[in-house]
Structures are given as C-alpha cells and as structure tokens.
Amino acid sequence: MKRRKRKRYVSTDIRKSENGATFLSILITFVIVMITLPLLVYLLTYVQPVKHNNELSVNQFFIFLRNDVLTSEQVYTDDDNKMYFLLPTDEVAHIEQYQNVIRRQVNGRGHEIYLRDIDSFTLQPISFGTQVTIVTKEGREYEKKIAHYE
Template identity: 40%
Template structure:
C-alpha cells in the first residue's frame, strides 16, 4: 500500500513539473526558420551582384551596378531594406539582434525574440 501511494505521489509531482516546463521547451517555429534562411539567400544574391559593400554599425550598405544604395538594418524588432534612403521594406520580424561583421567574409548573425540564433557567412567575389 505504501509503495502504491509513493508511486502515485511521484507521478503527480512529475506531471506538475512537466506541465510547468513544457512552455519553455518550445523550439523555434519552422516557418520562422524558413523566413530567415530565405532572407540569407536573397541577401547573399544581392551582395554577390553588387558593385561595393560597406558595413557600418550593423548596417549593410550595398552599392548596386545601376547606382542605387541599398541599406539593410535593424529598426526596432524588424530588419528593413531601404533604397537610396527611402522606403521601409520589412524583410524579417521578431528580431532581437542583428549583427554584421566583415573580416575576409561577411558574417551575419540574427537572434530572434525566442532566443533562436541563426548565422550565415557570405564570401565576396573579387572582380579583376
């Protein structure tokens, strides 16, 4: 009888603890992952077809072959795209941090509000 009561007690405690932990164990949605990888792909294409690329304070400036200047930057919790300082095309939502660094390659890091971390590297083609 004591074993049965102990087993029921452990089962109830485990159920209570699991029900409290489940909301914190939610993985990032696959839809959001798809959006971020799609963003990485389109950004890489835009960088590879550009004339010059500059990075200043986590803002990416892309100088196109037709003379436009495209800027990609974080504005509040979105990543936006502007052409020649105009517009507000939202590329990604629910972004906590957006970091761009350049060494020999361009490194892009995105952390979402759910604290999921995404990373991409773009190699610049040298003309010449």
Template identity: 35%
Template structure:
C-alpha cells in the same frame, strides 16, 4: 451420438474450399488502399517531420534575399550596424535593423521589410565576405557567412 450424413447442397461447404479472391473483393481492397494512401502520407509527414519553426524558415528566407542582394552588388561596407551594398547601377542598398524588423532601403528612401520579430542584427566584415548574426525574440541565434566575389 448418431453421425448424420450432410447433404452438400444443404450447407455452405463451398466456402471452406475457397482458394482465391473474387473481383469484387479485389476492387474493394484497391479502393480502400487508394482512399487511405493520402492520409497515410500526412500521418508520416507529421510524425517524421523535424520541428521546424516559423522563425527558422523566415530566417533562411532572409538569408536567401541577402544572398541575392550581395550577388547583384559590386562593393559593400558596414557602417553603424547596417550593411551598405553598392549595386551595379551605383544605387546604395542599406540592410539594417529598425525596432524589431530587418528592413531594406534603396538610397535611404522607403523600406522593404525582410524579417520580423528579431531582437538583434549584427554584421561582421570578414577577409573574404560578410558574416551576419541574427537573434530572434524567442532567443534562437542564426548566423551565416557570405562570400563576396565582386569587390573591386
């Protein structure tokens, strides 16, 4: 075979000698990164997120409401599976189970629903506070103990 000499201007020899990126390639890469970055965050959140259920989040929010009520109370007692909190203005707040709801009543009037879809609610008096045990309809059981500092 005969070896032919190639004319450097006739073929694309300059592409094999490329030593870097040009501005258009750089801008394309940056735009692709910025477009895919939010989706990457969602994918990581879905794959690494523990399986928190709606019930668990609701129960933790309920415990936060109870904590706020206990902080604003100066005394408490447990009567007939209901927690009675005596507020600073001597109003009595009652936290109790009503069918499959946990409700809050002030002076036995009206009600505010704190939590839905529960199976059981139990209050236990402790020497240092109150222990609350909740069983949701799915069977999960949650409990928390609140320290009561304001008792006179």
C-alpha cells in the same frame, strides 16, 4: 505401368463455406470502431506539430542577402550594423535592424521588410566577407557567412 487412383475431392477443407459476415461480427466491428474513434481524436489534440516558420524566414533572409551581394558592384559595412550595397544603377541600398525587423532601403527611402521578430542583428567583418548573426524573439541564434565577390 501402374495406374493411380484419382481423388474425388480437390479441397480437403472440413468447414462448410461461409457466404458472408454474420450480424454479430458486424456489430462487434462497429462497437470497436465507435469506442476507439473518440479516443483517437482525444489523443490527436495533444499532438503539436513542430513549427519551422522562423527558421524558414531566416533562411529566406540569408538567400535575399546573398542575392543582394551577388548583384551589387560593391559591398561594405559600418559600425552601426548596416550593410551597404552599391547597385548597378548607381543607387545605394542598405540593410539594417529597425525596431524588431530587418529592413532594406534604397537611397534612404522606402521600407522593404526582409525579416520580422528580431531581437538582435549583428554584422562582423571577416577576411572574405561578412558574418551575419541573428537572434530571434524566441531566443534562437542563426549565423551565416556571406562572401563578397569583386
């Protein structure tokens, strides 16, 4: 059997080992960071996050309205854009637009605000319930069909 000759060196790297970063490389890195940091802060001032506050508020209102319909014994609307709920406690609650808010009152008393900054609030009876349309002060329109269960 033929014997192979072992190589003396494991690594074939020609360069000599570097023990650490040089002062010049640290200085260049520091200058690059100091130049780009103010530019990055300047650019971030122009980034405007998208605000979904009104959309979340309207969706929360629709959830409140659905819960009121589910817990009431009877639901009906009138020509004045008011939705009435006959509660299990034999009280009557209604939801209406009052100035620029949508409020809920029980037996004509109280003032629980469900939604703010409203331009218009309309209720349309449909075959299985009510279609609610809301237009906000920003001009965005939201619609929801609420089913009445009996």
